[in-house]
Amino acid sequence: MSRVQLALNVDDVEVAVRFYATLFGVEPAKRRPGYANFVVTEPPLKLVLLENPGQGGTLNHLGVEVADVDAVDAEQTRLAAAGLASVDERGTTCCYAAQDKFWVQGAPDGERWEVYTVLADSPTFGAPSEAACC
Structure with missing residues (x-):
């Protein structure tokens, strides 16, 4: 299973949740203060809303779950072989989840993947040092 992640900054997470629940026909999979994420089956999408x-x-950033x-290791190896650098983050907490991940460096227009x-x-968004994870 893989799906594209789209993380958006929103002014008001409650208003945004109502809109995206209607647009995609699903309720958020996770809700926390100032945060929501949707697991959309069709089209395959992880939509993250950050107030x-x-x-x-x-x-905010883009990703592939x-x-x-x-699978994380295989993708990192594949991208390294293609000449793309990455920054490893293993055992991190971000967006109310414990994760193993890496960030791809060098996107042509600077977007974060x-x-x-x-x-x-996780009950917490992330450690204070990881506040910029999303």
Whole structure:
């Protein structure tokens, strides 16, 4: 299983949740203060909403969610062979989930891409040093 992740900054997560629940016909898979994520089956999408007042309507980051750590490793190896550098983040907590992931460096227009798997749910968004994870 793989799906593209789109993480958006929104001014008001409650308003955004109502809109995207209607648009995609599903309720959020996870809700926390200032945060929601949707697991959309069709089209395959992980939509993450991050409340950042004044930044609404902007892209936070992009990603690819994969099934497991082996898939994270395989993608990192494949991209390294193609000459793309990455920054490893293993055993991190971000977006209310324990994750193993890496960030791809060198996108032509500077957009941030992560390739990740969720290891477990987390009660916290992330450690203070990881506040910029999303």
